[in-house]
Amino acid sequence: MLNTFKIQNFRQFKNLELSQLRQVNLIVGQNNVGKSSFLEALEVYATHGSPLTLLKLVKNRQEDWLSEATRLSRGLTHHVVRHLFFNHKIPDLAEAGIILGEIDSNHSLHLHLAAYQRQETEGMSKLVPINPNQIDEGIPEVELFLVAEQASQTRLLFQLNQDDSMSHTASRVFYNSKSYNFNLKNQVVSTTHLPTRQLAALWDLTSLTDLEADVIETLRLIDDRVSGVAFVEDINRDTTDPENRIPLVKLRGIAEPLPLKSLGEGMYRLFCITVALVNSEAGLLLIDEFENGLHWTVQPKVWQVVFQLAERLEVQVFATTHSRDCVDGFEQAWSRHPQQGTFFRLEGHGTEIKATEYPLETLSDAIEMDVEIR
Amino acid sequence: MSRTQGICQKDTDKVLLVEGNNDCHVVMALCEACGVPETFGIYQCGSDVGVLKRLNALIIRPQPPNVIGVLLDVDNTPITHKWQSLQQKLQAYHYQFPPQPQPGGTILESSQEEPKLGVWLMPNNQDPGMLEDFCANLADPNALEFAKDCVERASEQHLTNFKPTHRSKAIIHTYLAWQDEPGYPLGQAITRQSLSANQELAVSFTQWLTRLFA
Numbered sequence: 253m254l255n256t257f258k259i260q261n262f263r264q265f266k267n268l269e270l271s272q273l274r275q276v277n278l279i280v281g282q283n284n285v286g287k288s289s290f291l292e293a294l295e296v297y298a299t300h301g302s303p304l305t306l307l308k309l310v311k312n313r314q315e316d317w318l319s320e321a322t323r324l325s326r327g328l329t330h331h332v333v334r335h336l337f338f339n340h341k342i343p344d345l346a347e348a349g350i351i352l353g354e355i356d357s358n359h360s361l362h363l364h365l366a367a368y369q370r371q372e373t374e375g376m377s378k379l380v381p382i383n384p385n386q387i388d389e390g391i392p393e394v395e396l397f398l399v400a401e402q403a404s405q406t407r408l409l410f411q412l413n414q415d416d417s418m419s420h421t422a423s424r425v426f427y428n429s430k431s432y433n434f435n436l437k438n439q440v441v442s443t444t445h446l447p448t449r450q451l452a453a454l455w456d457l458t459s460l461t462d463l464e465a466d467v468i469e470t471l472r473l474i475d476d477r478v479s480g481v482a483f484v485e486d487i488n489r490d491t492t493d494p495e496n497r498i499p500l501v502k503l504r505g506i507a508e509p510l511p512l513k514s515l516g517e518g519m520y521r522l523f524c525i526t527v528a529l530v531n532s533e534a535g536l537l538l539i540d541e542f543e544n545g546l547h548w549t550v551q552p553k554v555w556q557v558v559f560q561l562a563e564r565l566e567v568q569v570f571a572t573t574h575s576r577d578c579v580d581g582f583e584q585a586w587s588r589h590p591q592q593g594t595f596f597r598l599e600g601h602g603t604e605i606k607a608t609e610y611p612l613e614t615l616s617d618a619i620e621m622d623v624e625i626r
Numbered sequence: 627m628s629r630t631q632g633i634c635q636k637d638t639d640k641v642l643l644v645e646g647n648n649d650c651h652v653v654m655a656l657c658e659a660c661g662v663p664e665t666f667g668i669y670q671c672g673s674d675v676g677v678l679k680r681l682n683a684l685i686i687r688p689q690p691p692n693v694i695g696v697l698l699d700v701d702n703t704p705i706t707h708k709w710q711s712l713q714q715k716l717q718a719y720h721y722q723f724p725p726q727p728q729p730g731g732t733i734l735e736s737s738q739e740e741p742k743l744g745v746w747l748m749p750n751n752q753d754p755g756m757l758e759d760f761c762a763n764l765a766d767p768n769a770l771e772f773a774k775d776c777v778e779r780a781s782e783q784h785l786t787n788f789k790p791t792h793r794s795k796a797i798i799h800t801y802l803a804w805q806d807e808p809g810y811p812l813g814q815a816i817t818r819q820s821l822s823a824n825q826e827l828a829v830s831f832t833q834w835l836t837r838l839f840a
Contacts, residue, residue, distance in 0.1 A: 282688075599688060608686060611718055618683035621676065626688065 253568045254294075254536075258360070260351040261338040262296070263289035264605050269355055272609065274594045275562045276555075276569045278542070278582045280626045281598035286605050287572040290598065291440070291538040294570055296336075297352040298438040298536050301363050301400035303409045306333050312442075331412050333398060336363075342398065342412075345384035362401040363409070367394050379408070438536035439528035443544055446524045449494040452483045454531045463530040466561060470526045473553045474519050477503040481512065481523070499523065517545030522554060529558065532567040539571040543578035551581030559589045579625060583615050597625065636667025640839045641684070642695040642744075643677045644670050649697055649748075649757055651813025653835075659816055659823035660832040666693070666839040674698050674708075678715045685719055685740055695744035695838050699756035702791050708747055727751045731834030744838035750827055758794040761812050764821035764828055765801050773801040 254273050259265040264286040281287050292309050299305040310316050315335040334342045336350065343349050345365050353360030367387055368379040379395070387394055396412045439446075439454070446454070458464055459482070471478040480502040489496040499512040501519075513520050521544055529537050546554060562569050573579060579595070586593035596609040610618070610625070618625045634650035644650050650668045657664070671677045677696055684690055700708050705727065713723050720738040729751050734743040749760035762770055777796050780786050788796050803809055805820035815821045822828070 597688065610686060614682050614686055614718065617679035618687070621671065621680040621683050623680060623683035624687050625683075 253566070254354055256355040257294070257297075258351065258353060258355045259290070259293045261343065261348065262293050262336060262350045262352065263338070265289065265293070266338055266604055268598075268605055268607060270596065270607050270609070271355065272594055273568070275567075275592040276559055276582075276586070276589075277571070277594045277596075278579070279570065279572045279596060279598060280574070280579065281572075282626070285598045285600060287598060288443075288540055291540055291570055291572065292336075293352055294536060294538055295438065295440055296350070296363075297361050300402060301361050301407075301409060306336060306409070310335050331398065331410060333410065345387070345396075359403050364399060364401065365412075366397050366399040366406070366408075368397055368408075369394060381406075438538065439532045441524050441528050441537070441539045443541040445521065446528060447494065448497065451499070451524060451527060452497040454527045455481065455483055455499070458527060458530055466530055467523070467526045470554070470557050471501070471519065471522060473550055473557070474522060475503065475515060477505060479504050482509070518547055518550065521545035522550075525554070526557070526561075529561050529567055529569070530565065533565045535567060537562075537567050537569045539569065542571040542573050543575040546578075548575075548577035548581070551578055552584040553581075555581045555585035556588070559585045559592055563589070563592060574626065576626070579615070580619055583612075583619055586612055587616065634668055634670040636669055638667030639691050640666035640693040641691050642666055642668045642697060642835070642839075643680055643684075644668060644697045645674050645677055645699060645757075646670055646672065648812055651811065652757060652761065652816065653697070655813040655816035656823050656828055656832055657835065660828070662832050662835050663839075666695070666835075674701075678712065682715050685716070691741050693742045693744070693839055695746070695835070697746050697748065699748045700754050701756060702754050705747060705752060705754065712745065730830050731838070733834075733838055742838070744834065746831065746834060750830075755794060757812070758798045760827065760831075761798050761815075761821055762794060762801075764816065764823065764825045765798065766822075769804070770797070770801050773797050773804075776800055 253275070257270045257273060259268045261267075264284075268286075268290075279287050279290060295309070296302075296305055307316070310332045313335070316332045331342065334340055337343065342365055345367055347364075349362060349364030351360055351362050367382045367384060369382050370393060371378050371380050382394060397408045398410045398412060400407045400409055445451070458467060468478060468480065471481070478501055481499055482502075483497045483499050485491075486496050486498050500509040501512045501515060502509045512523055525539060525542075528539075543551060558569055561567065573582075582593070582595065586595070590612055593612065594609065595612075595615050596607045598605055598607055600606075615625065617623075633654075634644075634647055642653065644653065647670055650670045653668055656662070669680065671680045677698055681694060681696055684694055696712075698708055698712070709723070709727055719740050720736045721734045721740070721743060722737070723734065724732065727745060727747050731751060732745040734745070736743070748757050749755040749763065753759070765773075774797050777786070777793070777800055786796065798812070799809075802812075802815055802820065805815060806818070810818060810820065812821070816823055823832075
């Protein structure tokens with residue numbers, strides 16, 4: 253579990269430090285202040301800077317767009333992942349890049365530019381790192397990479413080719429998921445749920461385990477007739493269609509199983525959150541805009557389940573919200589688990605984004621006295 | 627959208643938090659009588675606990691007020707109790723509290739970017755009591771003494787049923803019953819000069835307001 257977290261040079265964050273994190277953490281703040289970016293930073297950290305994650309984050313925000321006009325303005329560090337860096341610029345060789353990790357930890361992840369030279373030894377081509385200071389001295393054929401440095405290991409993520417640095421599809425991706433010494437298992441529930449294919453895969457891991465009962469129990473918060481869930485193939489769709497498996501739900505008293513989505517947005521959202529939660533054991537669960545689709549009356553109960561399951565399964569939950577009702581529900585659950593929650597607001601202070609942490613008592617006071625918190 | 631709801635619930639950038647409507651009207655009447663500039667709004671929080679909770683929530687709010695004043699009754703406890711409960715509530719912030727409240731009202735600055743904070747403990751930052759004890763200081767001493775005797779005698783003859791903590795309320799309202807017009811509430815009694823805003827304690831209070839919200 254992360255007890256603290258530090259973000260440097262990532263998205264809006266020049267330098268953000270959170271000195272206290274717990275099992276279940278809720279983040280509020282105005283639009284574009286960095287709530288989603290904060291979750292992204294956690295995802296990058298949890299995947300050790302996986303290039304697939306980096307590219308996914310860029311693509312999610314359509315920052316991978318390309319036009320004929322921009323194609324002409326290519327530069328060496330014009331790679332699309334520049335958008336993940338503060339000010340949309342990959343720092344120069346001598347500068348610090350994105351740094352993510354616990355405060356004062358020697359396991360921080362550092363994504364930065366690095367120079368290498370290809371050397372031929374015994375017929376094998378090998379990349380050797382070069383000190384940035386030596387580059388001016390005329391070393392030929394320097395190759396630039398975006399690298400991930402963590403716990404004295406350095407992994408090459410992308411080669412920033414001079415001839416085609418624009419398009420990530422053309423640049424080489426170096427990625428070996430087996431090379432990690434440690435790994436955090438994590439799930440991400442975006443503002444618009446999980447992709448159906450991923451949801452189906454996670455349900456396959458859940459059904460027939462003890463955790464299945466936890467998920468069904470949680471769905472009963474919205475409709476107490478729910479007795480089971482199964483994914484079936486929709487033969488209207490092509491087998492390659494990622495949406496071709498759809499979740500059905502069995503309701504007590506109704507003979508025919510019904511599509512889960514027919515029971516409303518809230519039911520589907522709750523299913524996504526719970527399935528993701530039970531599949532994040534000993535890892536992270538990141539939920540963007542927790543409240544989406546959930547009626548305010550059900551939110552305190554959902555938070556209660558989140559606190560309970562998170563503790564039992566050792567999942568660390570980070571969620572964002574815009575909703576006062578969501579904060580109210582969170583506060584009710586946090587009051588029952590006072591040692592397990594944190595609540596903070598991200599806000600701009602001049603050019604910097606800062607986090608303001610609320611003790612439980614202060615959050616309770618603000619809700620009771622109807623004072624703005626977001 | 628304006629969050630202003632009524633004259634005693636002003637959510638302004640400089641705000642005085644008070645326990646109830648009586649406090650609100652007394653402060654407004656004193657300000658008018660003493661010519662205190664109208665630089666702040668008053669917000670009544672329903673109770674002493676309400677004042678502390680709202681204060682706690684306002685300091686950390688997005689775009690918090692610049693200045694917050696709080697008016698709290700000491701009630702029938704040693705003054706250190708109220709002083710400590712205030713400090714306790716604000717322990718996560720960065721205010722340096724003196725060991726005792728200042729007799730002329732306390733004003734605190736934070737070492738961080740937190741609102742300027744003023745504290746007045748009713749009646750006089752030293753003694754136990756409440757708003758009514760403060761107002762008793764503004765009454766004509768002879769008439770008040772007589773009102774006290776009346777309450778005492780009524781009490782001895784078992785004609786009263788107020789709670790012991792409300793003795794000063796009973797006295798001031800007995801006093802007010804004989805003014806022109808009888809039975810005005812405290813705020814209006816100041817405006818009608820049945821209670822004098824020129825008394826030392828009233829002057830000290832309005833000077834504290836002026837310094838705080840200047």
